[in-house]
Amino acid sequence: MTISLPLTSFSESDCKAFEPALKIGMLATINPQGLPHLTLISSLKAGTPTTLLWGQFTEGSSKVNVTTNPNTGFMIMSLDKMLWRGKARWTGTAKTGEDFEWFNNVPMFRYNAYFGIHTVHYMDLIGQTGGAPLPMNAIVLAAVKTMLARSLAPTRGGEQPLNPWTQGLFNKLDNLKFLAFIDTDGFPFIIPVIQAQADGRRGLIFSTGVFSDELAAIPRGSPVAVLGMALTMEDVLVRGEFEGIRRRAGALTGSLRVDWVYNPMPPVAGQIYPPVPLQAVEEF
Numbered sequence: 001m002t003i004s005l006p007l008t009s010f011s012e013s014d015c016k017a018f019e020p021a022l023k024i025g026m027l028a029t030i031n032p033q034g035l036p037h038l039t040l041i042s043s044l045k046a047g048t049p050t051t052l053l054w055g056q057f058t059e060g061s062s063k064v065n066v067t068t069n070p071n072t073g074f075m076i077m078s079l080d081k082m083l084w085r086g087k088a089r090w091t092g093t094a095k096t097g098e099d100f101e102w103f104n105n106v107p108m109f110r111y112n113a114y115f116g117i118h119t120v121h122y123m124d125l126i127g128q129t130g131g132a133p134l135p136m137n138a139i140v141l142a143a144v145k146t147m148l149a150r151s152l153a154p155t156r157g158g159e160q161p162l163n164p165w166t167q168g169l170f171n172k173l174d175n176l177k178f179l180a181f182i183d184t185d186g187f188p189f190i191i192p193v194i195q196a197q198a199d200g201r202r203g204l205i206f207s208t209g210v211f212s213d214e215l216a217a218i219p220r221g222s223p224v225a226v227l228g229m230a231l232t233m234e235d236v237l238v239r240g241e242f243e244g245i246r247r248r249a250g251a252l253t254g255s256l257r258v259d260w261v262y263n264p265m266p267p268v269a270g271q272i273y274p275p276v277p278l279q280a281v282e283e284f
Contacts, residue, residue, distance in 0.1 A: 001217045002184045005058050005127025006084055006161050010050040014131060017078055018045040021106050025054065026227070028073035028180035028188035029065035036188050037061055038227040039264070040236055043103060043117070044076055054089055055103040056116035060269070063121075066090040072123060073180060073188035077134065086128030087187040094120045110259055126187065134192065138210040142195035143173050145207035145251040150197050152249035160201035161258045161273040166196040166236050181224045181242065183217070191215060196226060204238070204256040215254055220244035224256055224269040227264075236272075237262040 010018075025044030029037045031168065035183040039062035052074065056063055066072060071089040077083050094100060103117040163171075169175055177196045183189045191214045196206035204226060208215045218224065224242045229235035240258040247253070261273035270276070 001055055002218055003094065003189050003214060004248060005129060007086075007128050007130050008124070008125065010128065011049070012048045014084065014132070015046040015049065015158075017082065017131065018076055018084075020078070022079060024075075024077040024176070026075040026077075026178055026190055027054070027062055028075075028190050028225070029062045029067040030071060030182060030188060031061060031065050032068050034182075035223045036182055036225040036237060037065055037239075038180045038190070039226045040227070040229065040235065043106075044074060047099065047122065052123045052125060053099055054123075056093075056119040056121060057117050060264075063119075064119065071187045072124075073190045075178065075192075081134040081136070081211060082131045082208050082260050083192070084128055084131050085190055086187065087126040087183075087185075088123035089126060091122045091124055093122070100135075131272055135210055139192075139194050142209040143197075144251065146195045146197050146205060149207065149248040149251045149253050150199060150205055158202050159259070161261050162198055162201045162238070163272070166228075166238070166261060166272075167201065169230060169236055170196060170198045170204060172230070175230045177226055177228045179224055179226045181218045181222055187201070189214070193226065196228075197249040203240060203243075203258045204248040205248070205253050206255075208252045208254050212252075216245065218242050218254070220249055226256060258259055 023043045027039050027041045031037050041054045047053040063184040072088050075085045099120045177193050179191045179193045180188050191211050193206045196204050199205040222242050227237050238258045239260040240256050243255045243257055245254045263269055263272050
């Protein structure tokens with residue numbers, strides 16, 4: 001079942017809500033192996049009622065992914081917890097022009113001594129959900145159900161890719177977590193899973209009591225990515241196989257068996273799990 005997106009344009013109030021630099025912007029892309037990837041892109045905004053744009057100031061996987069597969073999913077959350085999500089198709093870049101100048105006059109980038117926007121990316125809107133408040137009451141209840149399911153269900157064995165720091169980030173209830181999967185139309189789609197918690201060291205578990213219809217649309221066995229982030233700008237990206245929805249300790253829960261962990265944080269972003277063998281430096 002493809003996620004339904006009723007709107008094919010942004011309203012004037014939507015475009016205005018996307019303008020502030022202080023917001024959460026998220027971009028879901030598909031890597032060359034056909035797996036979902038999630039990146040924090042705070043510069044994401046509407047260009048026109050039917051286009052989006054974002055500024056690039058660092059390198060990373062998402063900027064490569066869009067050149068090999070232009071299908072993307074996006075999410076924008078304002079400081080007052082209004083949420084917009086949708087799908088878009090990447091169309092190209094620019095290194096000069098009005099949009100380039102606009103981004104580099106935003107105080108966040110203009111007065112930064114270390115980086116500025118060097119490339120503007122453009123996307124055509126495919127569809128979007130419209131703005132809606134983040135359902136905090138339902139999320140709190142789902143977090144409690146997740147906690148009970150995690151504590152009462154038996155511990156399962158297998159690989160243990162989540163180290164204690166990663167477990168702690170996912171288990172902190174006020175941290176943000178977002179899931180991306182590839183929908184049946186070939187576009188990634190982003191679902192908030194703030195209730196998600198570590199299922200021991202093997203993966204993640206989350207109650208499906210919020211955004212339940214969207215979570216039910218994820219095919220069992222499909223690859224999903226989950227980005228966990230703290231408001232202190234610490235974050236971690238994990239990926240693995242969605243194990244479907246089943247009842248654990250009386251609650252309907254989804255689970256993810258993690259097989260890949262990535263540190264997106266500077267100064268040294270890189271793969272954490274599976275461990276990357278160290279290589280000797282032979283040239284100086």
